[in-house]
Amino acid sequence: MLAKVTSCAVVGLDGVLIEVEVDISRGLPSMTIVGLPDAAVQESRERVRSAIKNTGLPFPSQRLTVNLAPADIRKAGPAYDLPIAIGTLIASEQIITNVEKSIIMGELSLDGGVRHVSGVLSMASLARQEGYTILFIPAEDAPEASLIDGLTVYPVESLLHVIDHLSGHRQLTPYQVDYNLDDEAVLSCTTDFQEVKGQEHVKRALEVAAAGNHNVLLSGPPGSGKTLLARAVVGILPRLTIEEALDVTRIYSVADQLSANEPLIRHRPFRAPHHTVSYAGLIGGGRWPKPGEISLAHRGVLFLDELPEFGSRMLEMLRQPLEDKVVSISRSAGSLTYPANFTLIGSMNPCPCGFYTDP
Numbered sequence: 001m002l003a004k005v006t007s008c009a010v011v012g013l014d015g016v017l018i019e020v021e022v023d024i025s026r027g028l029p030s031m032t033i034v035g036l037p038d039a040a041v042q043e044s045r046e047r048v049r050s051a052i053k054n055t056g057l058p059f060p061s062q063r064l065t066v067n068l069a070p071a072d073i074r075k076a077g078p079a080y081d082l083p084i085a086i087g088t089l090i091a092s093e094q095i096i097t098n099v100e101k102s103i104i105m106g107e108l109s110l111d112g113g114v115r116h117v118s119g120v121l122s123m124a125s126l127a128r129q130e131g132y133t134i135l136f137i138p139a140e141d142a143p144e145a146s147l148i149d150g151l152t153v154y155p156v157e158s159l160l161h162v163i164d165h166l167s168g169h170r171q172l173t174p175y176q177v178d179y180n181l182d183d184e185a186v187l188s189c190t191t192d193f194q195e196v197k198g199q200e201h202v203k204r205a206l207e208v209a210a211a212g213n214h215n216v217l218l219s220g221p222p223g224s225g226k227t228l229l230a231r232a233v234v235g236i237l238p239r240l241t242i243e244e245a246l247d248v249t250r251i252y253s254v255a256d257q258l259s260a261n262e263p264l265i266r267h268r269p270f271r272a273p274h275h276t277v278s279y280a281g282l283i284g285g286g287r288w289p290k291p292g293e294i295s296l297a298h299r300g301v302l303f304l305d306e307l308p309e310f311g312s313r314m315l316e317m318l319r320q321p322l323e324d325k326v327v328s329i330s331r332s333a334g335s336l337t338y339p340a341n342f343t344l345i346g347s348m349n350p351c352p353c354g355f356y357t358d359p
Contacts, residue, residue: 003090007083007105008126009073010119012289012336013254015126019069020080022087027063033084035068038076047078048085050110055160060092076288079117082106082136085159086166097166102134103127104162112159116140118256121249124148136162142175143263144253147246177263191231199225210236215322215344217307226347227272230303233345234270240299248299251339255291269300271342275309283317285329289336294321297342307346318344 005020031045052059066084068075083104089095105123107115116138124145127135135153137145142155154172156162164170196203202218202225209216210233218226240248249265252258258265273282273293284292294302304310321327321340329336 001091001093003087005083005087005090005099006103006132007080008103008119008123009075009079010122010254011073013122013250013291013338015119015122015124016073017126017130018073018075018080020083020087021067021069022084022091023065023067024060024088024091025063025065029061029063031064031066033066033068035066035071036074037068037080038074040078041068041075041080044078044081044084044108047081047108047110048088051081051085051108051112051159052088054110055112055158055163057089057094057163060088064088064091077117078107078115079105081108082114082156082159082162086162089163095163095166099166101132102136103132104136106136106138106156108159114138114156114158114162116260119254120144121147121246121253124151124153125250127151136165140260143177143260144249144258146175146177147249147264191228191235193232193236196225196228196232199229202229206233207236209233209343209345213343216346218345218347219350220347221349227303227305230272230301230305230345230347231270233343234268234301237268237300237343240266240268244299247339251291251295251298255296257296269297270303271297271300272303272305275304275306277310277314279314279317282314283321283327283329284336284338285331289329289331291338292327294318294327294340294342295338298339299341300343302342302344304344304346307348 001024003022007018007020009016009018033042049059085108086104105117107117109115120137120141121144124135125148128148128150133152135145135151136156139155139157142153145153153175155175161172165172206229220226245264245266248269252265271293280286282293284295325341327338327340
């Protein structure tokens with residue numbers, strides 16, 4: 001019997017629908033996964049087998065073939081564990097149900113528990129765009145997915161909970177969240193400009209820069225307050241709108257840097273990478289491309305302390321993002337574009353010893 005379950009992948013910042021097809025046929029007991037899976041997806045065979053057995057259900061003793069379509073997109077990560085398990089149970093007729101309008105994702109532990117996956121916000125956005133109405137996702141990621149209107153989000157803690165829900169034995173409760181911006185929560189995450197005493201001419205310049213989204217270079221001796229002033233700029237920038245907050249949150253979700261206690265980033269980001277940061281860490285990329293510091297600073301402030309220490313090559317890399325407000329990463333397999341609309345604040349000492357012009 002053939003079963004089809006819909007899941008999602010993330011390419012760049014965008015979600016892509018992945019159809020998980022599970023076919024059970026006669027033959028020696030085996031499980032083969034095709035469709036350009038990486039090592040983590042190949043390892044799903046053992047996690048799915050153990051999770052189903054430890055849930056109390058028999059694992060089919062036949063030949064299983066799992067196809068992840070479309071086959072031209074690389075499938076990475078353990079997010080396909082749960083849809084593969086559900087597809088296996090439907091194909092073996094242990095679950096009789098229709099999951100056509102549902103999207104299922106989640107990593108399985110050996111005891112059947114469901115663990116966190118990254119990029120849930122992008123997946124939920126895609127689900128709404130494609131007309132899907134139901135999401136089964138890890139309970140830890142439910143607050144994040146519920147930020148998208150028009151979806152019924154079921155938080156899943158174990159494979160057994162999904163089985164009981166689909167079988168009609170015990171219904172899961174949809175997750176609801178209030179994502180209205182709260183002034184106190186926003187202000188508590190920033191440094192107050194009033195905490196900076198003196199430096200009135202610098203504060204005035206930073207106010208103008210914040211109003212016009214201008215970049216700033218601060219030059220002064222150590223201890224003159226350059227870092228404190230840079231951190232305080234975030235507090236005088238306009239508050240994020242709901243759309244902007246979702247835009248920033250989506251980047252952090254894909255980068256797997258979203259806090260479980262803060263499903264929606266409501267304050268403007270402040271990123272201060274060390275001058276030893278790598279190219280991929282600052283600009284983005286890597287073997288499996290992810291957003292870099294300039295994208296994590298999107299709609300916020302990127303602070304480069306000791307600017308000359310970053311080197312000319314690294315600073316030249318900032319030219320395109322500063323001009324185009326996006327960064328393009330090209331690889332042999334394709335190219336990705338990440339948003340990078342940030343305010344750049346650099347700081348430096350006026351001389352090698354740092355105390356030139358200091359009385």
